[in-house]
Amino acid sequence: MTDPADPLLDLTLRPHRSLSPRGFWWLMALLCGVSFTAGIVFYAVGAWPVIGFLGVDVALVWIAFKASYATGRRYERIVLREDALEIERVDPWGKVTRETWQPYWLRVDLAARPGHPAAVRLSSHGKVTWLGGFLPIDEREPVAQIIADALKRVRYSPNTSRIE
Numbered sequence: 001m002t003d004p005a006d007p008l009l010d011l012t013l014r015p016h017r018s019l020s021p022r023g024f025w026w027l028m029a030l031l032c033g034v035s036f037t038a039g040i041v042f043y044a045v046g047a048w049p050v051i052g053f054l055g056v057d058v059a060l061v062w063i064a065f066k067a068s069y070a071t072g073r074r075y076e077r078i079v080l081r082e083d084a085l086e087i088e089r090v091d092p093w094g095k096v097t098r099e100t101w102q103p104y105w106l107r108v109d110l111a112a113r114p115g116h117p118a119a120v121r122l123s124s125h126g127k128v129t130w131l132g133g134f135l136p137i138d139e140r141e142p143v144a145q146i147i148a149d150a151l152k153r154v155r156y157s158p159n160t161s162r163i164e
Contacts, residue, residue: 009080009150013143015134017072024065031058076131076152080150080156085122087129099129108148110141120144 019027035054042050070092077088085101101124111121113130119130120140132143 005082007079008153009078009147011078011095011143011146013078013132013135014138015072015074017069019065021069024069025077028058028062028065071134074134076130078147080147080154084156085151087122087131101129103151106151108144108151110144120147122147 035058039051039054042048042054073090073092073094075090077090079086079088080103083103085103087099087101087108089097089099090095101122106122106124109121109123110118112118115139116133118140119133120143122129122131131147134139135143
């Protein structure tokens with residue numbers, strides 16, 4: 001028999017970042033090298049004010065990547081136990097919010113919000129929450145299916161107490 005405290009599903013959703021931190025440093029080194037070389041050329045032909053703009057370009061690229069990596073620190077963790085589905089959301093600044101849902105009546109599907117592509121929607125008793133809005137569209141359906149399958153296991157588990 002399984003312990004009711006053991007999770008039946010423990011799923012963490014994180015936004016995808018295509019460039020690793022190591023790749024970021026290689027890209028910045030390459031950009032700095034190209035900007036430095038171009039700066040020398042512009043200085044040699046008497047267009048020395050251009051050097052400042054090259055530096056601003058490098059700084060803006062660095063700031064843009066750092067902002068992107070900051071949003072990549074957010075995640076959503078879904079933990080399903082026999083008696084509750086817990087959603088823990090952590091924003092890029094580390095603020096944690098938690099929701100608890102009763103899994104027996106919980107419905108999972110893909111639905112579109114106005115102005116947004118289809119996303120994973122959890123609903124029960126008139127309440128709705130959305131999961132994985134940062135996931136690529138092709139990953140949303142498999143996530144919904146994983147959660148739905150885990151909920152089916154809870155509903156039809158011999159350990160789940162039911163009123164008969």
